[in-house]
Amino acid sequence: MSFLRRPLALGRPFLRAVGSSPPAGPISSASTNISAFMPEAAAFPGVRDYPSLLHLSLGQADRFWAALARDRLSWISPFHTASDCDLARGKVRWFEGGRLNVSVNCIDRHVHTSPDKVALIWERDEPGTHVKITYRHLLEMTCRVANTLKRHGVRKGDRVTIYMPASPIAVASMLACARIGAVHTVVFAGFSADALADRIRDGQSETVITTNQAVRGGRIIELKQTVDQAVRKCPSVKHVLVAKRTENEVPMSSIDIPLEEEMMKEEAVCDPVAMESEDPLFLLYTSGSTGKPKGLVHTQAGYLLYTSVTHRYVFDYHEGDVFGCVADIGWITGHSYVVYGPLCNGGTSVLFESTPVYPNPGRYWEMVERLKINQFYGAPTAIRLLFKYGDEWVKSHDRTSLKILGSVGEPINAEAWDWYYRVVGDERCPVVDTWWQTETGGICIAPRPAARDAEIVPAMAMRPFFGINPVLMDDQGKKLMDNNTSGPLCIAQAWPGMARTIHNDHDRFVNTYFKPYPNYFFTGDGAYRSEKGYYQITGRLDDVINISGHRLGTAEIEGAVNQHRVVAESAAIGCAHEIKGEASYVFIILKDGVDMSEAVIRQELKDIVSQKIAKYAAPDHIQIVKRLPKTRSGKIMRRVLRKIAESKLDELGDLTTLDDHTAVQEIVAGHRQMLKEEAEQPASRH
Numbered sequence: 001m002s003f004l005r006r007p008l009a010l011g012r013p014f015l016r017a018v019g020s021s022p023p024a025g026p027i028s029s030a031s032t033n034i035s036a037f038m039p040e041a042a043a044f045p046g047v048r049d050y051p052s053l054l055h056l057s058l059g060q061a062d063r064f065w066a067a068l069a070r071d072r073l074s075w076i077s078p079f080h081t082a083s084d085c086d087l088a089r090g091k092v093r094w095f096e097g098g099r100l101n102v103s104v105n106c107i108d109r110h111v112h113t114s115p116d117k118v119a120l121i122w123e124r125d126e127p128g129t130h131v132k133i134t135y136r137h138l139l140e141m142t143c144r145v146a147n148t149l150k151r152h153g154v155r156k157g158d159r160v161t162i163y164m165p166a167s168p169i170a171v172a173s174m175l176a177c178a179r180i181g182a183v184h185t186v187v188f189a190g191f192s193a194d195a196l197a198d199r200i201r202d203g204q205s206e207t208v209i210t211t212n213q214a215v216r217g218g219r220i221i222e223l224k225q226t227v228d229q230a231v232r233k234c235p236s237v238k239h240v241l242v243a244k245r246t247e248n249e250v251p252m253s254s255i256d257i258p259l260e261e262e263m264m265k266e267e268a269v270c271d272p273v274a275m276e277s278e279d280p281l282f283l284l285y286t287s288g289s290t291g292k293p294k295g296l297v298h299t300q301a302g303y304l305l306y307t308s309v310t311h312r313y314v315f316d317y318h319e320g321d322v323f324g325c326v327a328d329i330g331w332i333t334g335h336s337y338v339v340y341g342p343l344c345n346g347g348t349s350v351l352f353e354s355t356p357v358y359p360n361p362g363r364y365w366e367m368v369e370r371l372k373i374n375q376f377y378g379a380p381t382a383i384r385l386l387f388k389y390g391d392e393w394v395k396s397h398d399r400t401s402l403k404i405l406g407s408v409g410e411p412i413n414a415e416a417w418d419w420y421y422r423v424v425g426d427e428r429c430p431v432v433d434t435w436w437q438t439e440t441g442g443i444c445i446a447p448r449p450a451a452r453d454a455e456i457v458p459a460m461a462m463r464p465f466f467g468i469n470p471v472l473m474d475d476q477g478k479k480l481m482d483n484n485t486s487g488p489l490c491i492a493q494a495w496p497g498m499a500r501t502i503h504n505d506h507d508r509f510v511n512t513y514f515k516p517y518p519n520y521f522f523t524g525d526g527a528y529r530s531e532k533g534y535y536q537i538t539g540r541l542d543d544v545i546n547i548s549g550h551r552l553g554t555a556e557i558e559g560a561v562n563q564h565r566v567v568a569e570s571a572a573i574g575c576a577h578e579i580k581g582e583a584s585y586v587f588i589i590l591k592d593g594v595d596m597s598e599a600v601i602r603q604e605l606k607d608i609v610s611q612k613i614a615k616y617a618a619p620d621h622i623q624i625v626k627r628l629p630k631t632r633s634g635k636i637m638r639r640v641l642r643k644i645a646e647s648k649l650d651e652l653g654d655l656t657t658l659d660d661h662t663a664v665q666e667i668v669a670g671h672r673q674m675l676k677e678e679a680e681q682p683a684s685r686h
C-alpha cells in the first residue's frame with residue numbers, strides 16, 4: 001500500500017492505481033434494488049441501480065426532485081412548479097407556489113412522532129461533559145427565542161446576525177429565525193470585530209445574538225467584548241441578545257438583552273410563519289477573489305431538501321444513528337450537516353464546541369466512544385494534525401460504532417486519507433471525500449451513494465450526487481468530453497441546493513459564477529477526471545486560498561496589510577503547508593524612509609491581519625522586498641511568487657514577460673535569507 005503514503009501534490013492531478021479491495025459500501029444491495037436504498041425511487045419504474053437513478057435525476061430533474069420534495073418535506077401548501085431556472089442569467093428557482101416552514105420540518109414533525117428523541121448532543125469544551133437536547137426541548141427553546149426576537153421587533157425578512165460558538169442555543173437561534181421568517185447570518189465566532197462589523201453592515205442586521213464569553217480549548221474568550229467593538233461601528237444595530245455560556249458577568253449596555261432571562265418570560269409555543277419556497281433562509285459570508293466577502297443567499301425549500309437528501313444518502317444515515325460533524329456552525333458545513341440536514345431527517349446531531357487536541361489528541365475518538373458516533377465528518381487539516389501524534393490516541397478508544405468517515409473543506413492528501421481509513425476506521429469504514437462549497441449548499445461530488453461494492457479511490461471525491469452534472473472545460477470554454485483530463489470544474493444544470501444570489505449584488509453573483517462559462521455554474525475549482533470518469537478536485541483557480549479548510553481571499557489579506565502605515569504595496573499568496581493545507585505568505589514593499597526593525601514590522605502586520613480578519617488568517621511568512629515581479633502591463637506575477645514561497649526555485653517557469661526579471665533574483669535571495677533567519681529563531685515563527 002506504499003502508493004497511499006505519497007502525499008498528494010496540491011493543484012495537480014493525482015494518478016494512481018486503486019487498491020485491490022475497496023472498502024465495503026454502506027448501502028444495502030443498491031446495485032440490485034434501488035428502492036430498498038431510496039424509497040422514493042420506487043416511483044420511477046425501470047430505475048434499478050445508482051447509475052440509472054443518476055441518469056434520471058439529470059434527464060428528468062423536475063420529476064426526480066419533485067418526488068423527493070413531496071416525500072421528504074412537510075408543506076403548508078404544495079408547490080406548482082418544480083423548477084424555473086436559467087443559468088445564463090443566474091436565475092434559480094425551485095418549488096414555486098409551495099409554502100412551508102423550515103423549523104417545522106426540522107423540529108415539530110419529529111416532536112409529533114418521537115418527542116423524546118435526542119436531536120442534539122452538545123459536546124462541550126469541558127472534556128466528558130456532553131448535554132443531550134430532545135426534539136421537544138429544542139422546540140421549546142426555539143419558540144422562546146423566536147418570541148423574544150419578535151418582542152424586540154424582528155419581523156419576516158429582517159436579518160439577524162448570530163455570532164456564537166456551537167451550542168444548542170445557537171442552533172435554536174438559527175431555527176427561531178427560520179420559524180418567524182427572519183434571515184440569519186451566522187458569523188464564525190473566530191472572526192475579528194472588524195470582520196464582524198463588515199458582515200453586520202453588509203447584511204444590515206439590526207439584531208445580533210451572541211454569548212457573554214466563549215470557551216475553547218480550556219480558555220475563556222471574551223466574545224461579547226468583540227461584539228461591543230463591532231457594534232460601535234454599526235449604528236444600525238438596535239439589540240444585542242446575550243446568552244450565558246459561562247457564569248461570569250460581562251458589562252451590559254442599554255442595547256444588550258440577557259437572552260435566557262427574556263426567554264423565560266416568553267411562551268414555549270410560537271406559530272410558524274408560512275414561507276414561500278424561494279424566500280431567503282440565510283446569508284452566509286464567504287471569501288471570493290476581491291477584498292469584499294460575499295453574502296451568499298440560500299432559500300427555504302430547495303436548500304432544506306438538498307441537505308436532507310445528501311445527509312441521508314452520502315452518509316447512509318439511518319434512524320437511530322448518531323451523526324458527528326465536527327464543523328463549526330459558522331461555516332456552511334455546520335449549517336448543512338450539523339443543523340439542517342440531520343434535523344430535517346429527524347436525526348441526532350453532535351455539536352462540537354472544542355478542538356481536536358483538547359485536552360489531548362484523543363479528543364475526537366474519546367468522544368466517538370462515549371457518544372457512540374456512527375458517522376464522523378471532519379476536515380483534512382485536523383486529520384493531518386492528529387496523524388502526527390500517532391496511532392495510540394486513536395487505538396486506545398473503542399470506535400466500533402463508526403460506520404462511515406467523511407472529509408470536507410479541502411483536498412485530502414493520500415497519506416491522511418490512508419491513516420483515516422486504516423487507523424481511525426480500522427479498514428472497515430468507507431471514507432467519503434466530499435467536495436462542495438458554500439455556494440452549492442450541500443455535497444455535490446462524493447464516493448457515496450453508490451452500490452455496496454462500488455470501489456472507492458483514496459483521496460478522490462469521485463462521483464456526482466443525484467442531480468449534479470459536472471463538466472470540465474478547455475481553454476476555449478468548450479466542454480471536455482474525454483476522460484483522463486483536467487480543467488476548470490463547472491456544473492451544467494441547476495440543483496435545488498445551490499445559492500440563489502449574493503446579498504445586494506446579483507450582478508456579482510452572475511459575473512462570478514455564470515459569466516465565465518455561459519450557461520454553466522463555475523465553481524472556481526479545477527478538477528481532474530480519471531479514465532473511469534471519477535473526479536478529483538485539484539484546487540482553486542482563483543485568488544482564494546484555503547487555510548485549515550477556511551476560505552480566504554488573498555485580496556482580503558492584502559487589504560488588511562495595506563492599512564499599516566509602513567506598507568506601500570503587498571502581494572499575498574497561498575503556499576503549501578503540511579498541516580493547514582495552505583498558509584499565507586505575504587510579500588511587502590515598504591514606504592520610503594521607514595525606520596523600524598523587520599521583526600517589529602512582521603509582528604505588527606500579523607497583528608493587523610488578526611485584527612482586521614481573524615487569527616487564522618495571520619500570515620505565516622512576511623518577506624520585505626524592494627520590487628515585485630510584474631508584467632509589462634503592471635500585473636503581479638503570482639505564479640512566480642508562489643513558486644518562490646514554496647522554495648520551488650527550479651520551477652519558476654517563463655520569466656520573459658516580466659518587466660524586469662532581476663526583481664526575481666532579489667526576491668529569491670531574500671526568501672533564502674528569511675528562511676535562514678526563521679530557522680535560527682523558531683520562537684518568532686507564527
Ligand code: WTA
Binds near residue numbers: 331412433539549
Ligand atoms: C475546497 C466547504 C477538495 C474547494 C464545504 C471549494 C475541497 C472550497 C473539498 C469551498 C474536497 C471543499 N476536496 N477541495 N473534498 N471540499 N473544498 O465554501 O476549493 O468553505 O471550492 O465550503 O473548499 O469552501 P467552502
